[in-house]
Each structure stands twice: as C-alpha cells, then as structure tokens.
Amino acid sequence: MLQDMEYRNWISEHIKINTEFLYLNRQDILDINLSDEEITAMTKEGMVAYSTKNAEMPAKIGIHPLKDTLMHAMPANMTTLSAAGIKWGCCFPDNMPRFGYNQTTCTLILNDYQSGACIAFMDADYITRVRTAAVALLSCQKFARQDFKSMGMIGCGIQGKQQVAMISRAYPQIEKIYILDRFEAAMDALIEECQQFTKAEFIKADWETLAKNSEVIFSAAYIPAEPNPQIKDEWLNKKGLTIISSDCHTHYEDVSIKAADKYYCDSIEEHELFVTYGLYPQGLPEIDGETGEALADVKPGRENDEEFIFINNVGMAVEDIVVARAFFDAALEKGIGTKLPL
Numbered sequence: 001m002l003q004d005m006e007y008r009n010w011i012s013e014h015i016k017i018n019t020e021f022l023y024l025n026r027q028d029i030l031d032i033n034l035s036d037e038e039i040t041a042m043t044k045e046g047m048v049a050y051s052t053k054n055a056e057m058p059a060k061i062g063i064h065p066l067k068d069t070l071m072h073a074m075p076a077n078m079t080t081l082s083a084a085g086i087k088w089g090c091c092f093p094d095n096m097p098r099f100g101y102n103q104t105t106c107t108l109i110l111n112d113y114q115s116g117a118c119i120a121f122m123d124a125d126y127i128t129r130v131r132t133a134a135v136a137l138l139s140c141q142k143f144a145r146q147d148f149k150s151m152g153m154i155g156c157g158i159q160g161k162q163q164v165a166m167i168s169r170a171y172p173q174i175e176k177i178y179i180l181d182r183f184e185a186a187m188d189a190l191i192e193e194c195q196q197f198t199k200a201e202f203i204k205a206d207w208e209t210l211a212k213n214s215e216v217i218f219s220a221a222y223i224p225a226e227p228n229p230q231i232k233d234e235w236l237n238k239k240g241l242t243i244i245s246s247d248c249h250t251h252y253e254d255v256s257i258k259a260a261d262k263y264y265c266d267s268i269e270e271h272e273l274f275v276t277y278g279l280y281p282q283g284l285p286e287i288d289g290e291t292g293e294a295l296a297d298v299k300p301g302r303e304n305d306e307e308f309i310f311i312n313n314v315g316m317a318v319e320d321i322v323v324a325r326a327f328f329d330a331a332l333e334k335g336i337g338t339k340l341p342l
C-alpha cells in the first residue's frame, strides 16, 4: 500500500484535496465488492497495530440520547497506513419496531494524512457489519477449539447473519447451529441467508438449549444500559467453551464471566471507560490481554482443550479506518462514488 506523500500524490490524481471529497453511499460501498478475506486481513492489521502500539486510538467517547441507545465518536490514526479519520457509530435498539430499519447506523470521514482535509465521507453500515464479523472470526481462530462441531448465535440480525455466514464458511465441520432471537422472522431470515454456506442443521433454540449445547457461543443482540443475563451459569458447559461477544456482558451472569480461565477484550482502555458508563455494574473481571495481542502472538490464545475462554470485543475505530481506506482506494481505482465540493 502507498504511504506518506506518495499516497497523497496518488489521491490528488483523483480528487482535488481541500476543494472536493469523495462521497460513497450505501450502494457504492457494496459495488466496490471487497472480499471477506481482504476485509478480515485488514481488520486483523488494525487490531494488531492497536495492541502493539502502532496506532493511535483514544477510547470512544459517547452520548446516549434515549434509554439503551448510544452514539460513539471513534477516531483512529493508522500510522502504518497513512490513514486517519473518524466513525460516528450509532445504536438505537428499537429502530426496527419504531422505524423499520436497522439499530446500527454508521457514517465515516477519512482525512488527508498530510493536511487533515476531508477526503471522503461514506456510509459505514456495511464496513461495520463486515469488520465486526471479521473480529468474531479472528477471535474464533485464536481462542476456540478448532474442532468444534456446534455453535450458538444470539441475535439473528445484521451481525448474526454476517457472523454465521463467515464462521460457517470457515468451519465446514460444524454440524449444529443453535440460533436465538426475539423474532421468529429474524431466525427464519438467518437460516434462509446462511444455509447455502453450510451443511449444518439450524436449530431455533431457547436460552437453555443454546447454552447447554454450543461449544462456541457468539452474540450480537443488544446492549442494555445494564446487563440483563438470560443464561444461567449452570447451563454453560465450561470445559473447552469459548464465548465471543459483540454485545458486552449482556447475556451472562457475573459469576460466569469471572469463572473464565482467560478473559480477553479488544481494548482494555475502552472497557475501562465503559465501566464509567455503567455497562459493567459488577466490575470487569481480571483481563488477561487484548485480542490483538493474541493475534500478534505476543499473548497466548487457547492453550489446551479444557480452557473456558470469554472474549469481549466492543469494536474499535482502527478496524473501521483501515477497512475504510481500502474501500476508498478501491473506489478511486474503479471510479465509484460522487465527487462533491467542500
């Protein structure tokens, strides 16, 4: 990838920096058509850069207009890629029943690394969707028993579908996928979208069935202001179990989380900030490391088949900015998007 002034000169061949910027709408982002593999590799690069101190990313600050909602400001400086910008990530869990669209909505600004001028403004729903699923996949590769045959997915919306698609493609040996959602239609839609990727049997499950039968449990449903655990500690078969959460501690009792042999999160600083928001009223468990440290092989992933491992990834701006740069570069190369005056 081009760097520094060489990168800026290349951008200048396509847009007049500080006079115009590239606007990428939802369809433009889909038309750019980067593969899951490319996105996963870039997401890993962002996580490793952050956890090895090769990126600058303050913990996301946020506002909370309505109960259980959040709007997070997520800036990042990917020093290794001459990429800087900010995502504005919003989550309003009642959007679907109230307005008929997704709870997670995101937009993103990329800035010229040399002058700070805005070079792109883009819809970031798809970027958030794929990079979050990539984080779940990378976590699974590092922390789960790789011979697992059953998985659970709590939440069957945008994330649920993307995570099941990416995990089931990567693990063709999976035989049973337990899915849970408050809406039957969401579970049906997940099965319809994901059955093509796997021979596994989909089972619409209640909390107990999912917890008792899944060797790896993923979750992306909702994040209430305080955890609302539905999974009883005694239901979890902890020996060899891996829990990979994209929605904090929402579904688990404090005693379960604190029983983990290893507890990793994507950003310790962000988790400590979230404590002040009240998301972890009983406190965080002892944190063994960051997911990016394990991906960089400076901290261990799974070390034996017995460990119970809990991974809590709340999402990081480095992932968004590194993936956004790739979409921006590809858009310029392919002539996708609209140049707008500043």
Ligand SMILES: NC(=O)c1ccc[n+]([C@@H]2O[C@H](COP(=O)([O-])OP(=O)(O)OC[C@H]3O[C@@H](n4cnc5c(N)ncnc54)[C@H](O)[C@@H]3O)[C@@H](O)[C@H]2O)c1
Pocket: 091, 096, 102, 103, 104, 128, 132, 154, 155, 156, 157, 158, 159, 160, 180, 181, 182, 183, 186, 219, 220, 221, 222, 223, 245, 246, 247, 313, 314, 315, 316
């Ligand atoms: N960690 C990250 O980086 C990251 C990134 C994006 C989204 N998220 C989080 O993931 C979650 C899901 O996001 P999404 O974009 O897939 O949303 P979505 O609305 O598309 O899907 C959420 C699904 O969960 C279901 N659900 C909600 N509350 C439930 C409950 N109490 N019991 C059972 N099912 C329930 C909904 O019916 C819906 O089908 C949100 O909490 C969001 O904040 C995290």
